[in-house]
Amino acid sequence: MERGVADRMNFTLAAGGTGGHMVPAHALAAELKARGHGVMLITDARGARFPGLFDGVPVHILPAGRLGGGPIGMLKAVGSVLKGRAEAKNLYREHKPDAVVGFGGYPAFPSLLAASARRIPTVLHEQNAVLGRVNRLLAREADAIATAFSEIGRLKSAYQDKTVLVGNPVRDEIVKLGELPFPAFDDTAPLKILVTGGSQGATILSQVVPDGLGMLEPSLRRRLQVVQQCRPDDLDSVRERYKQLEIPAEVLTYIEDMAGRLRDAHLFIGRAGASTVAELSAAGRPAILVPFGAATDDHQTFNAREITQAGGARTIQQSDFTPDVLARQVEAIALDPDALANAASRALSVGRPHAASDLADLVERIGKGIAPIIVGPVSEPVAAPAFAAQGVPA
Structure with a gap:
């Protein structure tokens, strides 16, 4: 069914410049565009160079420092994050997203900070079975956290009421x-x-x-x-x-x-x-x-x-x-x-072939100010799993 103008929403996707972040973001972008929504991508120079992804999607490259490298490195990183945050806030004045979706990685950090500062709803997607550092920093302010696995390490139990199991979006092919x-x-x-x-x-x-x-x-x-x-x-x-x-x-x-x-x-x-x-x-x-x-x-x-x-x-x-x-x-x-x-x-x-559609449903709900439907257990501790050497002779 073709959506009317009133149904059209705008979303900003923020993803670090690795394939692990970019591919699921691309899959979500394709699903949102198929639903008639507007999509914009914020990433770093590496992400912008990925071939065959985000065709027809406006791409903005923002500075984003990696937190680490001693006191000097930290100061430089904070400066880059603040600069990226300011640029993202300016972008949001022009594009006015209904929600910002972060896929982890340091390039996503200033974009999500800017969204929170402008009171734009945010969704975090965690591809791995352990919540990443950037997503951990942003989890408290996020309106929803989408996970790819049913058990997630380093995810605080306090966030369980806004955590949704959707899977990790993959390409249609x-x-x-x-x-x-x-x-x-x-x-x-x-x-x-x-x-x-x-x-x-x-x-x-x-x-x-x-x-x-x-x-x-x-x-x-x-x-x-x-x-x-x-x-x-x-x-x-x-x-x-x-x-x-x-x-x-x-x-x-x-x-x-x-x-x-x-x-x-x-x-x-x-x-x-x-x-x-x-x-x-x-x-x-x-x-x-x-x-x-x-x-x-x-x-x-x-x-x-x-x-x-x-x-x-x-x-x-x-x-x-x-x-x-x-x-x-x-x-x-x-x-x-x-x-x-x-x-x-x-x-x-154990496949979740509808992950892109389920994530798009969640993003639409958050963009409309509707609470997420909670699906799937989560876990907080990280310990070595017993299956690690399955099938390997002692």
Whole structure:
């Protein structure tokens, strides 16, 4: 149904310049535009350079300092935040958003501060299973907090009455994969594996995955077809190692058509970033996840919790990630075609394919001054989850 002028609202989305922030913000922007609303993006220079995102959406780059770096660094950061806040307040005088939606990251900080100063309703979206630093700083003033997981670390119980479980918005082409049958796989079919390490790759995957796949039981190894994304510095060595192992592999530094690659894949091996986990569960693809050990609050381990506990993934901590351990985990999930298909179904069971629509519903309610409908439990403590070494031999 086409919306009238009276139904049209304006929203400002504020997102840090990483893919983890930008992709869900892009998905929400597309949904809001499809509903006839006006959308503006505030980000930093990195976010403005992301290809293929926010087409037709006005983009504003604001200064935003990262809090840290000693006393001098802190002073510079505060100065940048105050400057960004002032610029955002001027933008809001011109564009008059009904609500401002923050996706975390330091570039979102001054935009949300400006919104609170001008009494514009705000919504925070947290992609990870642990509330990020910027969202923690802004949580008290926010009108609603949208989460991607049912349990969120570092989220105070005092905010439970404004916290809504919506999921992590992913692109439509990924959501549609979950509506398709899992790729055919039996005792003779090729086993197609997709390996990525986030937008910048991960050297440990380049070091471990080829040798791990080379250690597979012969009946599985000879059926491998691998696509691996890696850092430019690792490209030649990874390609040469697969050649030595006689494993067919396409090795590249950037995967443009992630939906197409994921569509063909039987198994994913990679990091447990929030967008990655959301895409795997929306598409229904089994995974072996290796959380980034240096992630703030170890949030990638917590990101992997839900899909792992559901049986859709196996989590291997980076300290345990060796070729032998990887080989045993791939065999455990892929030697039995039924087990692989079952893992795919279990991954899909925790997917939230309507996250963009549900988040848009929430944002509309807040923009209209309507209280959020509370859905989903939350948690405050952060402790090492018991599933962290699931399937890894002692």
